[in-house]
Amino acid sequence: MKIIGENRYKDFFDQMIYSYGIDEAVVLDRTIYHAKTFAKLDLAGVSFSFPHQYWYWYNDKDQRNLTPQQRYKKLITDIRNASYLNHKSYAGNELYEYIILYYQEKLYCLYYKKQFDALGQVILINEKTLQTIYHHKIKILYEFDSKKPLTNPAPKKLTLFSQTYKMPYFVLLNHHGTTLPYTQFFPLWTIHQYQTIFDVVETYQYIENFILENIAEPSIQSNSNKITAHGFDLKSSFRHLKNSNKK
Numbered sequence: 001m002k003i004i005g006e007n008r009y010k011d012f013f014d015q016m017i018y019s020y021g022i023d024e025a026v027v028l029d030r031t032i033y034h035a036k037t038f039a040k041l042d043l044a045g046v047s048f049s050f051p052h053q054y055w056y057w058y059n060d061k062d063q064r065n066l067t068p069q070q071r072y073k074k075l076i077t078d079i080r081n082a083s084y085l086n087h088k089s090y091a092g093n094e095l096y097e098y099i100i101l102y103y104q105e106k107l108y109c110l111y112y113k114k115q116f117d118a119l120g121q122v123i124l125i126n127e128k129t130l131q132t133i134y135h136h137k138i139k140i141l142y143e144f145d146s147k148k149p150l151t152n153p154a155p156k157k158l159t160l161f162s163q164t165y166k167m168p169y170f171v172l173l174n175h176h177g178t179t180l181p182y183t184q185f186f187p188l189w190t191i192h193q194y195q196t197i198f199d200v201v202e203t204y205q206y207i208e209n210f211i212l213e214n215i216a217e218p219s220i221q222s223n224s225n226k227i228t229a230h231g232f233d234l235k236s237s238f239r240h241l242k243n244s245n246k247k
Helices: 014-020 068-085 156-164 200-215 223-229 238-246
Strands: 002-004 027-029 096-103 106-113 151-153 169-175 178-181
Touching (some): 014 200, 027 200, 068 096
Antiparallel strands (some): 169 178
16 A cells, blocks of 8 residues: 655554555545545534433532442533533533544544643644644543444445545544534544554554555456456367367
């Protein structure tokens, strides 16, 4: 696989090209992560659905009295409500926000505590802050019982967009309950403990296969060309030889 834009955009599996080699025909182009590309993405009705059983709020001032499951339920409530209503959560009076990650036809929920500058303004997510202020502070939401990432099935229009533009993964932002495209490249290695979620070899192989599947063109070869392409000579084929022996 060949990666375009690697000098500006890097991810944790990029090193694998040295093990697998560079195939000029299989191109992962990260330079297409810009507003013009995402302008073609219809986000109407796209959001992340949190488990309904966790949509309630704890007013217990002493958080030490909460069980692990209660803390988990409170976290989900804080993420959803603090993001949607834009008010402070009860957990340390921190403002939460979440990001929707599209990968492998699934939606993952990434969440983080907003950081503020000296003037009290929220520091936004961008290419610079992902590598500095928010680096490894963005966490993935897990399911309490299975300890696996909490996911939603991706709408077909997101999958089609991913395939059309050969973008194996991208993220969407939440803004007061409205889903917006993040029009820059979001590297997976910025996620907290990403290596426990994404195996380097499996991720590389998936992305390479994803690109291969989406650059394949329908075969327009005739049956005769298909046969000769596999090393058979139509003039001396078994059928022709059999007919010649009858004569």
